[in-house]
Amino acid sequence: MNIDNIRQVYLIGIGGIGMSALARYFRHLGCLVCGYDKTETTLTKQLVAEGIRVNYADDFTLIDDSFKTVDEHTLLIYTPAVPSDLQIMNQFQQLGHPLFKRSQVLGLISQSRFTIAVAGTHGKTTTSTLIAHILKDSGYGCSAFLGGISTNYNSNVLFSDNDIMVVEADEYDRSFLTLYPDIAVVTSADADHLDIYGDKDHLHESFNLFLSQLSSGGKRIVKDGLPFEADIRYSADGPADIYADRIRIENGAFYFNCVTDAGTLADIHLGVPGKHNVENALAAIAVARQLGISDDKIAKALASFAGVRRRFEYLVKNAETVYIDDYAHHPEELKAFLSAVKQLYPTKRLAVVFQPHLYSRTRDFADDFAQVLSIADTLLLMDIYPARELPINGVDSRMLLEKVALADKHIMNFDDVLDYVRRHRPELLVTVGAGDIDLLVEPLQTILEHA
Template sequence: MQQFPYVFFLGIGGIGMSALARWFKANGHQVSGYDKTETPLTQALQAEGIAVHYADAVENIPSEIRENKARTLVVLTPAIPATSLEWAWLRGQGYDIRKRSQVLGVLTQGRPTIAVAGTHGKTTTSSMVAHLLRQAGLDAGAFLGGISVNLGSNLLLPKSATAPVVVEADEYDRSFLTLHPDVAIVTSTDADHLDIYGEQSALIDSFCQFVGQLKPGGTLLLNHTADERVAAAVPPGTRVLRYGLAAAPHLDLFAGNITTEGHQFHFDLHSPQGVVAGLKLAVPGFHNIENMLAAAAAAQLFGVREMQLPEAVATYRGVKRRFEFIVTRADKVYVDDYAHHPREIEAFLRSLRALYPGKKIRVIFQPHLFTRTRDFAEGFSKSLSLADEVVLLDIYPARELPIAGVTAEMLLTAITSPAKSLQTKQQVLENTRNNSTFDVLATVGAGDIDTLVPQLKKLLDSTEIPQN
């Protein structure tokens, strides 16, 4: 990558793209990029000295990029539409254009790599591994798919060229097939991204290819819910360790003695290396215990000692928008979460119920993508029905065009919660102000529902919603 003093990003505001942009900036490259929307993340990039523009026009591409074709690398996200004017011009001029996943594959070559894959749980688990290594005083790097609260960033820079790197291995568009890890974690193989794969069997095939790229003598940490074909696809000599929440004959890693105390989940880690008792996880959720099981095992493979785990686990503070507590009043709790798949929503709401038994839960959900809403409509309705009240926003389209007949309303009929409604963002704010008959409020989704978070927090912190 040193042959490219200039690096230009198409879609620089994406969480994975921005981590790469920060890496290139930190390593002395001149970095710039385009994104269609200004966000707190793009503003942060600009504050760090990275030029970002928001109008798709060739004349907005910085002059040094236009004048140095041979010395410029263009990094592309799959979210950029084929109609992009800047992409068309750069392509027509013959620039070296590579997908984000291809660049990540190059950057991890020659480094010990921990790759975290799965249709959900990737970001949290990879941030856990990075934190455990760092907290134990080990040199490591990480490219994360979310903003780690501990790091305050989605990038952890290694100090040396031989330090291990933690990578979120994305199955979308088969991106993770550019990676050849020493340790792989597969958190789940549930059906998703059927707009790319067509059917789940093709998705499973892709996961099989991914684990088949493990380096000789590597280790696969496999969630017990994953398809068995994945375990069978590892190269000869590769070790497979299965993990899950509760003890079972086929599990190598599991949690014991699970209890809750406030927001914390306490548990014991059982592994082939023995038992680490009394772990305290400040980020709640049964699914997060599972994630920590895999993260702790991976961290131990890279040098974290058993005696270091209790403090390292206890100091983990999570990822922005993953079971993030926004307000904790005596009578009202507000939690924000990125869940956008039925199984994620089910895990989130079951954990919320465990923390607040008998409390009235209102969930505000924004479906993400027309294809995902269409493909998993029944699952969304069933998982959302775990809440006492469900409020649906319109579908967030992201990279997609509308599909006839696919709307948020199609989920509403099958939801069995006592109260359910379709609302706009403005109506959500008005309803929260005028109808605060809930104990726990949750905003859930991967679109732009996070723009409601500061406004809802302001409402709940104000005297407009008096304390009971």
């Protein structure tokens, strides 16, 4: 497959965050871009507004005839999240079309570029977006494929004339093994995706393979404490090659000192809150320094970083109510998020709306989830979002709720949550999860913004 020959692209599962970035990339190149997804979302509406055609019916007759001819100018991309019995995908295959995974296409695009790849079971979206922002804000420049919508740029894909590429390297389905980076970052490697890997050892095996694919002379930047070979280790908890000192909150904002062998970069103002984001910033600083970006430009970019949608995203912030939305769906992510919220607002009563993601993840980490959710004062627990999975006997939200050590805890659906917030108007509200809980965000924001 020669990417330079592509004139038209069809994406199956175009509404996914990674797939939509590829759709925007090929549209930017002037290609005809179309796609399928099962439901209309805010993101698919944006794609349509940008000139990308999207259909929502699994009906092959709705697809332009030009895509049905097998030739070197047509590229078909699919996400592993789509079901195997999807008619559109099966009929493309029957016509003899080669179908490429999103990760394979990213690998092809990155082949001719200096690639900075950020991997990790959590932290990779914010870290890759931080790196891309530093490169953009400093004038260094980069293209980027991000796993979330950058608030600074209102997009999940960035473009540049240079050959520098920042990419989020996804461990799900071993997708990141299509990449051969020049700088590789690993932010975390907690047990996750056990439906794919089986156990933590096999997950770590894949991370080692990812790091082994580094180009000659490349750099491995790894969070301290992870069991992988590294050229640079970073930490927010103590001495490493690059580490944070004097993490503190001043006027509701996070500040820290960055310490390295070359000296200390003092009083860094980070535009997003949380110790976990200080850690992400350290990885981004390490990358930027490898590229020769000056400390003053790095510090300026960190202060202006506005974050990623659904990563500690403030929706309402006034004297009566604070409402924050976050994508956290693993116990470690959830712990980092809720701990940061509590640190910022220690006197406010915390109401948490949480939607578990996947039956298998809920089963595998039920005790961990329960322990973390017990940080809340009030828990509104929604049904498990199944995504690609079928139900597992005995695994449901009620099973999880029983393990949570709280008196004020409830199982609720969408309407129940909206009614609860109308009646109780929590002073500190968070919505957390990776399913369709984001559909609650706008109506909750509307309720809390109006008396």
